[in-house]
Amino acid sequence: MNSTPQAVLGGRLRAALQACNLPPERGDVTAAADTRFGDYQSNAAMILAKETRSNPRALAVQIAEKFDAGDVCDPPEIAGPGFLNFRLRPEWVSRRLRELAEDARCGVPTADKPLRIIVDFSSPNIAKPMHVGHIRSTILGDALARIARFLGHEVVADNHLGDWGTQFGKVLYGWKHLLDRAALERDPIAEMTRLYREVNALEQTDPEVHRAARQELVKLQRGDSENRAIWEQLVKLSWKEFQGVYDRLGVRFDERLGESFYDAALGPLVERLLAGGIAEISEGAVCLFFPEIPALADKPCLIRKSDGGFLYATTDLATIEYRVGRWKPDAVWYVTGAPQQLHFQQVFAAAARMGIPVRLEHVAFGSILGEDRKLMKTRSGDNVPLRDLLDEAVSRARGMIEEKNPSLSAEEKENIANVVGLGAVKYAELSQHRMSDYVFSWPKMLSLQGNTAPYLQNACVRIHSIFRKLGDDSGGAGDVTFTTKEELALARKLLQFGEVVPLVLREFRPNLLANFLFETANAFHAFYEACPVLKSEGATRRSRLVLCEASIRVLKQGLDLLGIGVPEKM
RNA sequence: GCGCCCGUAGCUCAGGGGAUAGAGCAGCGGAUUUCUAAUCCGUUGGUCGCAGGUUCAAAUCCUGCCGGGCGCGCCA
Incomplete structure (x- = not known):
């Protein structure tokens, strides 16, 4: 069931179009570009006017007359060349928000047709x-x-692991002639890489090695039991290493x-x-x-x-x-x-x-890309090992926490450093349009300001802090009332969660979700500044607690969909 | 040569038929006896690469050009 504002308004608009004998599939509603024009808008009248060669404003009036706003929004306004503008009624937003705060899916509908x-x-x-x-x-x-x-x-x-390439001839040859067992114990991947590199270098000068390595590959492919056993070792050791990375990142495969x-x-x-x-x-x-x-x-x-x-x-x-x-x-x-x-x-x-x-x-x-705008490499020109990169992310995050919140326990600091550091790396990826090359920058992704994971996490931390102070004094169950523009703006934003998530899959664009979460965190911070929660009283306090509850749920769920965790303190 | 992707504020990027093109950073000016200022509010800043075309409406779609990246039988 889809009860996002967009879906509800769209449904009512389609009904209005039908009542006007117009094709209902034109009844798309989009979030308004500018809040001055309301919360949602439709261009249906202009599009249909073109198709039916009629006057767009007159058509808009006709549609608006048939539009049953119910308690959802005010009667649609007609503006400009024929825009239909919808302004949600606070009471309706309030009710929806209350539902969202209690909904395990935070208002996100499931796909009509599961694939x-x-x-x-x-x-x-x-x-x-x-x-x-x-x-x-x-x-x-x-x-x-x-x-x-x-x-x-x-x-x-x-x-789909690359476990069968031509590289195995070289590694097998190296394994048989150059293997350092102690090094393999210490760091298997490093040793395998060394073997590959050394054999590769030898091949340049010694055609005999090239021939022998090639022979090892052929033997492997023909099922030679010795080579097969070594290969299995290589796979096992590599997978162990990969699994370590996946565990840190919280990535699972079926x-x-x-x-x-x-x-x-x-x-x-x-x-x-x-x-x-x-x-x-x-x-x-x-x-x-x-x-x-x-x-x-x-x-x-x-x-x-x-x-x-x-x-x-x-x-x-x-x-x-x-x-x-x-x-x-x-x-x-x-x-x-x-x-x-x-x-x-x-x-x-x-x-x-x-x-x-x-x-x-x-x-x-x-x-x-690196800071030089060329493919990111180490100083020596090699690919940057992922493990090192993750280590550095965590270590930088640890430094920041140390500076900001030194009183936390060592265990808490370590935990937070992981969530913040790895979250920053992931968010930097996902907040970017996937097709654009992007410049990798530690200070930027770990900044507490701007469109970054720590900024979003900080919004969550502020909410957690409120609930911590609240203790047993629940009072979270109350109607939502809007006494400031910040509260209403936050609520409207939260209701869009269910509109944004499905959009991500349309063009494989997690950055749309990241963008939404940033705007949500931004709206929350504005609310937080303007509206004291714990210091307020009665209905206002209860209402604001519901807003906090809805905010943390949406932010947490949204970040979780991006594979990013949320600390309670930072 | 052919193909794909990209060109939007000083910088990094959103927006991919609709209203006066938006954020963040940097800059400037404010807010703090704090529910974590790791924040917020205000403000400066744009021939949306260029030229045509389609349309009531183009940053967005089409064509051509310019500039950049990548790829194009025996790697993956």
């Missing part, structure tokens, strides 16, 4: 450290999975089927596509050509190399087949970087040609 959705994200490579390149996929994918779940969809979060899982399916798949005339041989490789799609016309999709090896696209197609068979999903979302857009266009086109019935979406995103 089964596979979200493919994170996908780090075995035997390599997770680095900043994985952070956007991980955080964005997790947030989308959380939001989809909350909206009532069935979500399968799948981590499935973690890496590339290796699909290996056996690749050969038969290619043969089938060849036999079915879907793919063809060209210059010794097996390709799909898409002359009918202009963007792909001169860009073949390779699924088998001339040396018999398989490619990225091959695995992705096998993965789609498997997933469709296993889960029968309505949609699969791939949360990977924008540079892979062409690849996914090809894979999606291939899947379409294969007749696979599923909606495939590439949720692309931009790059993280």
